[in-house]
Amino acid sequence: MKKARSIKKPGVNIDMTPLVDVIMLLLTFFMLVATFKVESTEAIEVKLPESAVTDTTRLPEKDIMTMTLTKSGDVFLDVDNYRVKEIVFGNANGIGLFHPDSTSKSEYELTGKIGGKNLNRKVSILNKAQFEKALTDLRVALKNETGGKSDFRIVIKGDTDTDYGIVEDLMDIFKATRNTRFALVTDIRSDKPE
Amino acid sequence: MAGGGGFDAPETGSGLHKQKKYKKGKKVGVRIDMTPMVDVIMLLLTFFILTTTLNTPQIMQINLPKGDESDKVKVDMGDVLYIRVSETGNIYFSKGLSDGSEAPPEKHNFNDIKTKIESYYAQNPKLLILLKFDRKMKYNTMVDILDEINKAAIEKRYSFMKMEDPDKEIVKNAGG
Numbered sequence: 001m002k003k004a005r006s007i008k009k010p011g012v013n014i015d016m017t018p019l020v021d022v023i024m025l026l027l028t029f030f031m032l033v034a035t036f037k038v039e040s041t042e043a044i045e046v047k048l049p050e051s052a053v054t055d056t057t058r059l060p061e062k063d064i065m066t067m068t069l070t071k072s073g074d075v076f077l078d079v080d081n082y083r084v085k086e087i088v089f090g091n092a093n094g095i096g097l098f099h100p101d102s103t104s105k106s107e108y109e110l111t112g113k114i115g116g117k118n119l120n121r122k123v124s125i126l127n128k129a130q131f132e133k134a135l136t137d138l139r140v141a142l143k144n145e146t147g148g149k150s151d152f153r154i155v156i157k158g159d160t161d162t163d164y165g166i167v168e169d170l171m172d173i174f175k176a177t178r179n180t181r182f183a184l185v186t187d188i189r190s191d192k193p194e
Numbered sequence: 195m196a197g198g199g200g201f202d203a204p205e206t207g208s209g210l211h212k213q214k215k216y217k218k219g220k221k222v223g224v225r226i227d228m229t230p231m232v233d234v235i236m237l238l239l240t241f242f243i244l245t246t247t248l249n250t251p252q253i254m255q256i257n258l259p260k261g262d263e264s265d266k267v268k269v270d271m272g273d274v275l276y277i278r279v280s281e282t283g284n285i286y287f288s289k290g291l292s293d294g295s296e297a298p299p300e301k302h303n304f305n306d307i308k309t310k311i312e313s314y315y316a317q318n319p320k321l322l323i324l325l326k327f328d329r330k331m332k333y334n335t336m337v338d339i340l341d342e343i344n345k346a347a348i349e350k351r352y353s354f355m356k357m358e359d360p361d362k363e364i365v366k367n368a369g370g
Contacts, residue, residue: 016228023235030242049337051254059253155253158333165329167336171258171354180260183253186337
């Protein structure tokens with residue numbers, strides 16, 4: 001009896017290898033996603049405002065036209081489609097820069113840096129007319145690329161310390177170029193003041 | 195091996211017997227306990243899941259009027275509530291009156307504006323909020339105020355208007 005038991009015992013072990021395999025896969029997936037996000041936002045750093053609204057939707061996954069507003073009042077125009085960027089900016093890694101406020105100078109144009117950081121991308125400096133044209137061109141280029149199936153959604157990623165005037169100028173431009181739908185990117189407010 | 199079968203036979207036999215026993219015994223010992231490894235990986239996994247979901251930003255949708263400047267909508271001044279915000283972020287409410295004028299501005303604390311807007315809505319469900327923000331105001335304040343309006347209003351009706359000199363005058367006279 002004793003001998004039989006001691007032989008049976010090892011058979012109870014569960015093989016954990018498939019479990020470990022699956023977990024490893026999930027782990028690599030989440031690690032990649034996490035690092036990817038950090039990299040993409042690293043270039044231009046903005047502190048997003050917080051909002052607690054319950055009906056806000058999540059940021060769409062693709063076809064986003066991002067306007068990043070920095071503290072100094074620079075507007076960076078970027079899209080998530082490399083082919084479209086190649087067509088409009090002439091460089092797959094290009095980015096548009098527009099400084100709406102005529103009373104101040106663009107931080108990037110003065111120092112070549114954003115928030116003390118280098119921007120390792122080809123920057124096309126746009127004036128108001130060129131910026132308006134770029135808005136239309138980007139949308140047309142995406143429509144041509146996808147056969148009219150998709151269209152960009154405009155999102156504004158503003159720094160908390162950006163002047164409202166910049167947003168007002170952008171809204172005027174949106175109205176003039178008939179981009180009447182846009183969204184403001186916010187962080188979820190952690191403590192809800194009731 | 196077939197040639198030396200006769201000579202080797204007894205030794206191989208006993209060896210085989212010994213090996214069988216040996217193998218059976220060792221097989222059990224070779225198993226590595228994966229539990230600590232799984233524990234660590236699980237921890238890492240939860241860490242990465244949590245950090246990635248926390249980072250996903252949300253968006254606040256805003257729709258601008260589609261029409262041209264020519265097809266303006268006429269609104270009864272009695273339905274209008276002006277919210278003016280000064281450069282320093284002070285919030286002033288003034289209710290439009292049916293005769294076309296507007297009530298003198300009242301200064302409100304940021305914490306009170308949600309309940310204030312709610313009470314205005316209770317009085318007049320057709321309320322239209324006109325936002326006049328100073329250009330030098332911070333973007334953060336704009337998002338905060340929109341957030342409060344979204345929280346308070348059942349049917350969100352607000353428009354952005356430019357802060358003109360008369361508005362600045364009103365704000366200045368009310369305390370800046």
